[in-house]
Amino acid sequence: MTQNIQHMAQNWFASLQKEICARLEELEHESTLCQDFAPGEFVFTPWQREDGGGGTMGVLRGGRVFEKAGVNFSAVQGEFSRELQDKIPGAKEDPRFQACGISIVIHPRSPLVPIVHMNTRMLITTQTWFGGGADLTPVYPVEEDTKAFHAEFKTVCDQFDPDYYEKFKAACDEYFYIKHRKEMRGVGGIFYDNLNSGNLSVDFEFTKAVGLAFKDIYPTIVRRHYNKPWGAQETKDQLFKRAKYAEFNLIYDRGTEFGLKTGGNIDAIFVSLPPLAAWE
Amino acid sequence: MTQNIQHMAQNWFASLQKEICARLEELEHESTLCQDFAPGEFVFTPWQREDGGGGTMGVLRGGRVFEKAGVNFSAVQGEFSRELQDKIPGAKEDPRFQACGISIVIHPRSPLVPIVHMNTRMLITTQTWFGGGADLTPVYPVEEDTKAFHAEFKTVCDQFDPDYYEKFKAACDEYFYIKHRKEMRGVGGIFYDNLNSGNLSVDFEFTKAVGLAFKDIYPTIVRRHYNKPWGAQETKDQLFKRAKYAEFNLIYDRGTEFGLKTGGNIDAIFVSLPPLAAWE
Numbered sequence: 001m002t003q004n005i006q007h008m009a010q011n012w013f014a015s016l017q018k019e020i021c022a023r024l025e026e027l028e029h030e031s032t033l034c035q036d037f038a039p040g041e042f043v044f045t046p047w048q049r050e051d052g053g054g055g056t057m058g059v060l061r062g063g064r065v066f067e068k069a070g071v072n073f074s075a076v077q078g079e080f081s082r083e084l085q086d087k088i089p090g091a092k093e094d095p096r097f098q099a100c101g102i103s104i105v106i107h108p109r110s111p112l113v114p115i116v117h118m119n120t121r122m123l124i125t126t127q128t129w130f131g132g133g134a135d136l137t138p139v140y141p142v143e144e145d146t147k148a149f150h151a152e153f154k155t156v157c158d159q160f161d162p163d164y165y166e167k168f169k170a171a172c173d174e175y176f177y178i179k180h181r182k183e184m185r186g187v188g189g190i191f192y193d194n195l196n197s198g199n200l201s202v203d204f205e206f207t208k209a210v211g212l213a214f215k216d217i218y219p220t221i222v223r224r225h226y227n228k229p230w231g232a233q234e235t236k237d238q239l240f241k242r243a244k245y246a247e248f249n250l251i252y253d254r255g256t257e258f259g260l261k262t263g264g265n266i267d268a269i270f271v272s273l274p275p276l277a278a279w280e
Numbered sequence: 281m282t283q284n285i286q287h288m289a290q291n292w293f294a295s296l297q298k299e300i301c302a303r304l305e306e307l308e309h310e311s312t313l314c315q316d317f318a319p320g321e322f323v324f325t326p327w328q329r330e331d332g333g334g335g336t337m338g339v340l341r342g343g344r345v346f347e348k349a350g351v352n353f354s355a356v357q358g359e360f361s362r363e364l365q366d367k368i369p370g371a372k373e374d375p376r377f378q379a380c381g382i383s384i385v386i387h388p389r390s391p392l393v394p395i396v397h398m399n400t401r402m403l404i405t406t407q408t409w410f411g412g413g414a415d416l417t418p419v420y421p422v423e424e425d426t427k428a429f430h431a432e433f434k435t436v437c438d439q440f441d442p443d444y445y446e447k448f449k450a451a452c453d454e455y456f457y458i459k460h461r462k463e464m465r466g467v468g469g470i471f472y473d474n475l476n477s478g479n480l481s482v483d484f485e486f487t488k489a490v491g492l493a494f495k496d497i498y499p500t501i502v503r504r505h506y507n508k509p510w511g512a513q514e515t516k517d518q519l520f521k522r523a524k525y526a527e528f529n530l531i532y533d534r535g536t537e538f539g540l541k542t543g544g545n546i547d548a549i550f551v552s553l554p555p556l557a558a559w560e
């Protein structure tokens with residue numbers, strides 16, 4: 001049963017990668033700004049992990065709408081180090097793990113288009129669970145966008161459990177907090193981990209729905225802003241926002257830590273880092 | 281005795297800050313490139329720490345030679361958190377500490393002028409010691425510079441202990457290593473910590489000599505390159521080198537961790553981070 005779902009989850013994450021990349025490429029063709037650049041295209045690079053498994057890194061660089069968009073798929077297995085064994089559910093008894101998922105970070109060219117992150121994954125140790133979420137990081141928060149983003153994920157959550165949205169929204173706010181700056185990374189979204197409701201098929205359906213919601217709502221938000229011109233001050237603000245984004249990912253992000261400590265692919269892990277950033 | 285040295289060390293670090301800043305401003309006036317910019321000047325901002333003590337942050341931004349140069353002095357006291365108590369010598373018995381020092385990171389405008397870091401400090405817990413070092417991070421290593429930088433500090437080390445240079449050079453190579461990239465941050469230098477030879481006055485003299493050596497050798501290296509023109513590829517390489525510098529400081533640097541975990545001044549701590557950086 002678990003193996004069956006794992007097989008389906010891998011296929012799902014891999015196909016979601018392709019679909020999301022196609023959607024983002026559509027935006028590159030639609031946009032009327034930044035015509036000096038050719039519409040961006042994803043380049044897919046497969047990679048293998050020494051321990052077992054691997055993935056496909058998808059990156060679009062230097063496009064009209066997206067300066068750097070990373071959409072990664074991976075399906076890996078291995079053994080956790082002692083340090084991680086203590087942190088990860090079910091790993092104390094047996095260090096072996098299997099993990100598959102999709103991980104996305106998008107840095108738009110325009111300071112008016114929000115940065116976004118989405119990740120969903122399936123983990124198997126002596127326990128099995130799903131995790132994931134999506135959160136939006138605008139340089140200048142726009143209420144309409146924030147509401148639309150949250151509403152989309154609330155709709156998904158409510159279809160599965162009336163408590164999910166409040167719980168996962170709170171977890172997102174708690175997780176994407178830049179402690180040393182005492183500020184939120186962005187305007188939130190949802191974040192869930194160690195989700196095993198007792199019915200793994202349903203948890204998988206929920207995870208699929210989160211991915212589909214992302215695929216719809218992010219392009220909608222991008223379209224609201226991608227043809228607006230901007231100035232030097234906006235670019236300056238964007239570069240500092242990106243610097244703080246890099247701080248979060250390098251200091252606090254568990255996904256980055258997981259990747260680095262399990263010998264993941266550096267290029268794939270750091271695809272989340274901004275193409276250009278500036279500390280004041 | 282210890283109190284007396286502490287008092288002298290504070291005064292020394294504070295006066296070294298002013299002297300080094302004056303030296304760097306001289307370079308700004310000498311340089312013949314980048315005349316679009318006014319010669320950079322240091323702005324000094326005093327700050328107070330809630331727990332006690334504070335410092336003076338010195339920053340030069342947007343100069344001809346230096347895009348961002350941070351030269352900080354601080355003299356603080358407080359109590360270590362449980363986590364730090366276990367890591368820091370003599371803190372287990374009593375969490376109180378006093379620390380003073382100078383911390384420097386310089387990001388030149390030109391990709392041909394090396395980034396540099398220097399830090400010296402005095403720490404008092406139930407134990408007392410000096411620590412510090414200096415290391416050079418060129419985008420393009422030049423053998424003559426590397427040799428001159430190392431020779432300067434070797435001369436200082438040899439005046440105090442024939443074993444110092446080899447030991448402190450090795451410690452520097454070990455410390456400034458970007459594990460996840462399996463590469464050195466730069467071309468090394470010296471690094472020492474928990475130095476208490478039994479004669480604190482002599483250790484203080486050594487620390488002073490390290491500061492003076494830095495004050496001489498870095499401007500010498502800058503002068504070799506600061507009037508050379510450069511191109512777009514060099515800038516690109518510089519921005520990626522700076523990104524890796526930021527990775528090191530955010531993920532591994534103990535000084536950054538110490539600052540963040542002891543409620544230090546964020547602006548002063550992050551003055552080490554590059555003005556502009558780019559991940560590929």
